[in-house]
Amino acid sequence: MEIVVSNNEDWKECFSQLAPGLVLFARQWVQSRADAEDIVQDAFVRFWRRQHSIQNRTLLFATVRSIGLDLLRRDARRARREAAAVLESDQTTEPHFSNEDESQRALADAVDRLPREQREVVVMKIWNELTFQEIGTVLGISQNTAASRYRYALTSLKKNLLPQ
């Protein structure tokens, strides 16, 4: 994904391209879309104050992740309540993806059930098109570790979903 920002006005267009993937990334720490959008808003304002360019995507993703994790730590009780509410409502939260049919919904649910360290790599790689090097920078891990987490995730998804 090549994103070039030439002036301050272009941020809206670039943000519009990145926003769905960023919100999906943020939803790993919160259940509701509204909360995920709040995280993205805070992260983007904080990021833009420092950068004035979307070219450094790793910093933007690292900021979203940092705010998401802070929220989770600060408000663990709220997170537990949210998780309980999700279970009670039989997973009827707002969908993470649009145009989901039966098999796509099963795939999306399987992604949700991945361990967080694998899921965040998959979300950054598939729906945000970050390279393993960029993912490694965001997570503070090596490029090889990022790649192996991705491989484990795909193997696990395949084992759970596709006919043997």
Place this chain on the structure above:
Amino acid sequence: MNDSSDIESELKKLRPAPVRANLVTRIENALLEESSLPTAAVLAQKRSTLSNRQRITQIWRQRSLRLTSAPPPSIPVA
């Protein structure tokens, strides 16, 4: 082609849900609020308009004035 390419292409078919239209407006407002805040609590000192050369000349002039106005050294009488 690796073993997981089929699952990878299935994943790529999923499209993240679109964000609500007001998110961009909210960010814009937050950025505008940000820019209207006072920028710094420390006021910058007024910079001297003299060049380095002029500043050095000025220092030497002051020193030489101090030397000429100083009393002559007292010579001890044997």
